[in-house]
Amino acid sequence: DVKVTQSSRYLVKRTGEKVFLECVxxxxxxxxxxxxxxxxxxxxxxxxxxxxKMKEKGDIPEGYSVSREKKERFSLILESASTNQTxxxxxxxxxxxxxxxxxxGSGTQLSVL
Amino acid sequence: ILNVEQSPQSLHVQEGDSxxxxxxxxxxxxxxxxxxxxxTAKSPEALFVMTLNGDEKKKGRISATLNxxxxxxxxxxxxxxxxxxxxxLCAFNAGNNRKLIWGLGTSLAVNP
Numbered sequence: 494d495v496k497v498t499q500s501s502r503y504l505v506k507r508t509g510e511k512v513f514l515e516c517v518x519x520x521x522x523x524x525x526x527x528x529x530x531x532x533x534x535x536x537x538x539x540x541x542x543x544x545x546k547m548k549e550k551g552d553i554p555e556g557y558s559v560s561r562e563k564k565e566r567f568s569l570i571l572e573s574a575s576t577n578q579t580x581x582x583x584x585x586x587x588x589x590x591x592x593x594x595x596x597x598g599s600g601t602q603l604s605v606l
Numbered sequence: 607i608l609n610v611e612q613s614p615q616s617l618h619v620q621e622g623d624s625x626x627x628x629x630x631x632x633x634x635x636x637x638x639x640x641x642x643x644x645x646t647a648k649s650p651e652a653l654f655v656m657t658l659n660g661d662e663k664k665k666g667r668i669s670a671t672l673n674x675x676x677x678x679x680x681x682x683x684x685x686x687x688x689x690x691x692x693x694x695l696c697a698f699n700a701g702n703n704r705k706l707i708w709g710l711g712t713s714l715a716v717n718p
Contacts, residue, residue, distance in 0.1 A: 535695075594655050
């Protein structure tokens with residue numbers, strides 16, 4: 494089975510800190526995604542990547558950046574964390590075709606104080 | 607603006623009951639409709655990806671149907687069990703990019 498691993502289950506950071514959320518998948522998937530989940534808002538796409546060093550903005554990219562130096566790893570970076578970035582962050586990966594299912598990591602609950 | 611709506615928002619049933627919920631999506635530019643189950647403290651897990659009008663898919667006691675012309679999909683659970691308790695999410699893909707548009711989910715609680 495595909496495994497998508499997120500580096501931390503829970504994370505507490507201070508306002509203004511630079512935060513790195515790491516995601517690794519082990520099935521050679523082309524596509525990787527970062528979402529955030531907030532109550533009443535559903536899953537919102539922050540960034541996605543369809544190839545190494547390629548990235549595209551999702552619906553809410555402001556305040557975030559990403560890095561994909563290797564195919565298996567997709568990092569989400571909060572350059573200067575703010576309290577409104579407190580959220581559950583989910584990473585997902587999928588093969589190349591648009592109608593393939595997504596495989597999700599277990600999520601990182603980030604609290605910014 | 608593309609929108610995906612799920613109903614009901616939440617549902618409480620007794621063990622053994624059969625239940626169903628709805629996902630409504632834009633009927634134009636359809637490419638694929640995804641269903642996921644998200645149990646508390648776990649990762650969302652794919653149930654079905656449906657692409658053809660009239661498609662019916664089944665996985666154990668869970669099945670789904672798709673009507674792309676009118677823009678809806680039904681998810682059915684036959685003989686609900688407590689382990690079916692989860693949030694069920696649907697997501698729509700218009701096919702012109704890799705983005706999925708997600709509904710807010712239906713939260714199902716099955717009482718033993």
